[in-house]
Every structure is written in structure tokens, then in C-alpha cells.
Amino acid sequence: MKIIDWYILKRYLATFFVMILLFIPIGIMVDLSEKVDKMIDNEAPAGAIIQYYIDFTFYFANLLFPIFLFLSIIWFTSKLANNTEITAILSSGVSFARFLRPYLIGASIIAFIAFVMGMFIVPNASEGYNEFKYKYLKKHSDERETTNLFNQLNDNDYLYVSSFDPRTDIGYNFTLEHFDGNQLKYKISARNIRWIEKDSTYRLTTYVKRLIGKENDSLVRQSRLDTLFNFKLEDLTPVSYAAETKNLFELNDFIEKERKKGSANINTYLVVKYKRWSLPVTAFILTFIAVAVSSIKRRGGMGVNLALGISLAFIFIFFDKIFSTIAERSTSFSPLLAVSLPNIVFGLLALYLLNNAKR
Known part of the structure; x- marks a missing residue:
């Protein structure tokens, strides 16, 4: 130059x-x-x-x-x-x-x-x-709950909570439906779902699992159940800035996952x-x-x-x-x-x- x-x-x-x-x-x-x-x-x-x-x-x-x-x-x-x-x-x-x-x-x-x-x-x-x-x-007055959260976890599982409180990590009116093709196999519902950090488990209150049979359905009820799920807490806590926190390679994978x-x-x-x-x-x-x-x-x-x-x-x-x-x-x-x-x-x-x- x-x-x-x-x-x-x-x-x-x-x-x-x-x-x-x-x-x-x-x-x-x-x-x-x-x-x-x-x-x-x-x-x-x-x-x-x-x-x-x-x-x-x-x-x-x-x-x-x-x-x-x-x-x-x-x-x-x-x-x-x-x-x-x-x-x-x-x-x-x-x-x-x-x-x-x-x-x-x-x-x-x-x-x-x-x-x-x-x-x-x-x-x-x-x-x-x-x-x-x-x-x-x-x-606290500014921390609004996420409402009417629907998420398709994979080809077979669908998750829904009516609201999620980020202060307490509690989701209300929780529903998880599992399909095999177009047929519903079972449905899990609970009054609320909470993440227990020390045990790395989810705690369901007023737990109900409905197994769909060919002729009759069966119900399993428990007042409280600690269990594991194949979804992460992030699936219950979507944030508007999620994509902003991903680098070039993570962002492409993240978008593809969210698209599915x-x-x-x-x-x-x-x-x-x-x-x-x-x-x-x-x-x-x-x-x-x-x-x-x-x-x-x-x-x-x-x-x-x-x-x-x-x-x-x-x-x-x-x-x-x-x-x-x-x-x-x-x-x-x-x-x-x-x-x-x-x-x-x-x-x-x-x-x-x-x-x-x-x-």
C-alpha cells in the first residue's frame, strides 16, 4: 500500500x-x-x-x-x-x-x-x-411466568404446561403424551412439576398416568412421584435470547433441533x-x-x-x-x-x- x-x-x-x-x-x-x-x-x-x-x-x-x-x-x-x-x-x-x-x-x-x-x-x-x-x-413483579408452553420433544413425545415460574422452577398443569405413530400409548399428567436439583429428578404432584389399552384403559395415581424424564429443564424454560447465546456451530444445531x-x-x-x-x-x-x-x-x-x-x-x-x-x-x-x-x-x-x- x-x-x-x-x-x-x-x-x-x-x-x-x-x-x-x-x-x-x-x-x-x-x-x-x-x-x-x-x-x-x-x-x-x-x-x-x-x-x-x-x-x-x-x-x-x-x-x-x-x-x-x-x-x-x-x-x-x-x-x-x-x-x-x-x-x-x-x-x-x-x-x-x-x-x-x-x-x-x-x-x-x-x-x-x-x-x-x-x-x-x-x-x-x-x-x-x-x-x-x-x-x-x-x-419479582417483572418475572412473568411462561404461559401455555407446548413442546414437541421428539417424534413421539409431546409436552405441555399451562405456566412455568422461573423463580421456583415449577410448571403447572403438566402433561406428557407419548404416541406410537398416530396412536396415543400413554398420557402422564400432574398438578405441577418441579426440578429437584440435589437429586437431579423431577417431582410430580398429584401424578396420574393413563395407559391406553385396546379395550380398557388403566390408571396409575400417586400423590407425589420423583422420576426421570428424557427432556431437560431448558425445554420447560424457553427464553427469547436462547439463540443469542449460541456460537456459529451451536446455533445451527440448536435451530435444527427447534425446527424438529x-x-x-x-x-x-x-x-x-x-x-x-x-x-x-x-x-x-x-x-x-x-x-x-x-x-x-x-x-x-x-x-x-x-x-x-x-x-x-x-x-x-x-x-x-x-x-x-x-x-x-x-x-x-x-x-x-x-x-x-x-x-x-x-x-x-x-x-x-x-x-x-x-x-
């Missing part, structure tokens, strides 16, 4: 990482000021709080990655434009496409970092972040998967838009470019959130299309803006 490439690339990467380092402490302080009372009330250990904010750092950085990237590029490119450095570069015979080369290299580096973090580092941070939040930051179960949250999990793959593409699109917007010296100076950049960044996030929510709630809207649409729309916008900037 030539000197001009190193000059722009160093400013690209340095501005991006400095902006992250500046905003993350602000985010931590705001979060701490809002939640310190709950941490004290719930007696959160100091070590758990420290780990929470380590996880929060990665979670927060990944969540606001598009804004950090967009604003950092607009910031330093606007300074280049205001100092007429871009004019000097282009006047020396460098084409606009050649001028974009260091930005393309920088976007490639950031895209690779975003891919590795999104696939392997952020999932672990997301698990720790969410577990701390639900353990120490949720008030007929999970109602499958679109939510697919949105998480496709977003991880789309984030590196987003890095290139936002880089080109930011360069096109800020490479022109404007009468209002850097403030106009920053205002325009912030507006475009929030519009991008708004569309991304809207389409993702539609895909999660709808069975007819493709999660892949929902995740791709913002990149497609803003990719076309990037081409249009680059063409104008070139002229």
Missing part, C-alpha cells in the same frame, strides 16, 4: 476504536446509575457485577456497531474534506475509486472482526449479560442467525454511504455531515428493527428477506450516493 492508503486506513481504524472506547464507559455509567439500586437490593456479588459489565461491553459494542462505524467514518472523512485533503488527493490524478481503496481495506478488517465477535465472542457475553439481568436486575420440535420461536432464532451473517455486509455498505456523504466539503461544515450521518444511521436501525420484528411475529414473512432488506435498500442508496460523490 502507498502512503495515502496507510494514512486513511490508520485514521479509519483509530477513529472507530476510539469512538467505541469513548462511548462504552458512558454506556456503563448510565446503565450502572439506573440499576445500582436493584443490584444492592438483590445482593449481587461484586465479582458478578464486574463480569456483567465485561459482558455488557461486548454486548453493547455489538448492538451499536453500525452507529459507531458510521459516525467514525463521517467524523474523520469530514475533517479530511474540510481541510481540502480530499480535493488535493483527487486533483493529483487519483480516481475516486482508487481513493476508496483504503476504506475498502478498513471495511474488510472491521467486517472480519465483526464476524468473529458475532459468531464466537458475543454469544458468550450475551449469555452472561442476560443471566445476570434475569437473576439480579428483574424484580415445531418451536413457535423458530423465526426469532433464524433472525438472529441471519443478522450475524449480514453484519459484515453492513460494514461495507455503511462505509460507502459514510464516505459518499462526508467526502464533500459543505458550507455548514462537519456538523451538517454528522447530522445527516446520524439521521441515516438511525433510519437504518429503525428499518432493521421493524423488519426483524415483522419476521419474528409473522409466519409468512421470510426471516432471510427481513434481515436482507435493509442492506439491499441501503446498498442501492450507497451506489446512488457514490455516483453523485464521484461527479
Whole structure:
């Protein structure tokens, strides 16, 4: 690479990482000021709080990655434009496409970092972040029960509980049905089911097992029964962030398993998967838009470019959130299309803006 490439690339990467380092402490302080009372009330250990904010750092950085990237590029490119450095570069015979080369290299580096973090580092941070939040930051009134939980465990077994309380690990109105093909073989029901940690067993209260016979059925009743099942406690405690805690390989296996179960949250999990793959593409699109917007010296100076950049960044996030929510709630809207649409729309916008900037 030539000197001009190193000059722009160093400013690209340095501005991006400095902006992250500046905003993350602000985010931590705001979060701490809002939640310190709950941490004290719930007696959160100091070590758990420290780990929470380590996880929060990665979670927060990944969540606001598009804004950090967009604003950092607009910031330093606007300074280049205001100092007429871009004019000097282009006047020396460098084409606009050649001028974009260091930005393309920088976007490639950031895209690779975003891919590795999104696939392997952020999932672990997301698990720790969410577990701390639900353990120490949720008030009892905020911990709502999961209601009307249905789960297909495998080809033959179907599980149902009317509600599940995460504070006590108790499911109410438990039912387990076992089929052989289309024929029901037996049905187990209980008033509630509780996980006994020390014995690694399930405890059923008001247990009833109905064995389906060819002519007559038989009933087995017990007031209480400790037994084993081939399902895990996680099958009774589905959480909306489950897919966020899986790495690249675990996520594919998890989605396939949930698909076989007929999970109602499958679109939510697919949105998480496709977003991880789309984030590196987003890095290139936002880089080109930011360069096109800020490479022109404007009468209002850097403030106009920053205002325009912030507006475009929030519009991008708004569309991304809207389409993702539609895909999660709808069975007819493709999660892949929902995740791709913002990149497609803003990719076309990037081409249009680059063409104008070139002229």
C-alpha cells in the first residue's frame, strides 16, 4: 500500500476504536446509575457485577456497531474534506475509486472482526449479560411466568404446561403424551412439576398416568412421584435470547433441533442467525454511504455531515428493527428477506450516493 492508503486506513481504524472506547464507559455509567439500586437490593456479588459489565461491553459494542462505524467514518472523512485533503488527493490524478481503496481495506478488517465477535465472542457475553439481568436486575413483579408452553420433544413425545415460574422452577398443569405413530400409548399428567436439583429428578404432584389399552384403559395415581424424564429443564424454560447465546456451530444445531420440535420461536432464532451473517455486509455498505456523504466539503461544515450521518444511521436501525420484528411475529414473512432488506435498500442508496460523490 502507498502512503495515502496507510494514512486513511490508520485514521479509519483509530477513529472507530476510539469512538467505541469513548462511548462504552458512558454506556456503563448510565446503565450502572439506573440499576445500582436493584443490584444492592438483590445482593449481587461484586465479582458478578464486574463480569456483567465485561459482558455488557461486548454486548453493547455489538448492538451499536453500525452507529459507531458510521459516525467514525463521517467524523474523520469530514475533517479530511474540510481541510481540502480530499480535493488535493483527487486533483493529483487519483480516481475516486482508487481513493476508496483504503476504506475498502478498513471495511474488510472491521467486517472480519465483526464476524468473529458475532459468531464466537458475543454469544458468550450475551449469555452472561442476560443471566445476570434475569437473576439480579428483574424484580419479582417483572418475572412473568411462561404461559401455555407446548413442546414437541421428539417424534413421539409431546409436552405441555399451562405456566412455568422461573423463580421456583415449577410448571403447572403438566402433561406428557407419548404416541406410537398416530396412536396415543400413554398420557402422564400432574398438578405441577418441579426440578429437584440435589437429586437431579423431577417431582410430580398429584401424578396420574393413563395407559391406553385396546379395550380398557388403566390408571396409575400417586400423590407425589420423583422420576426421570428424557427432556431437560431448558425445554420447560424457553427464553427469547436462547439463540443469542449460541456460537456459529451451536446455533445451527440448536435451530435444527427447534425446527424438529415445531418451536413457535423458530423465526426469532433464524433472525438472529441471519443478522450475524449480514453484519459484515453492513460494514461495507455503511462505509460507502459514510464516505459518499462526508467526502464533500459543505458550507455548514462537519456538523451538517454528522447530522445527516446520524439521521441515516438511525433510519437504518429503525428499518432493521421493524423488519426483524415483522419476521419474528409473522409466519409468512421470510426471516432471510427481513434481515436482507435493509442492506439491499441501503446498498442501492450507497451506489446512488457514490455516483453523485464521484461527479
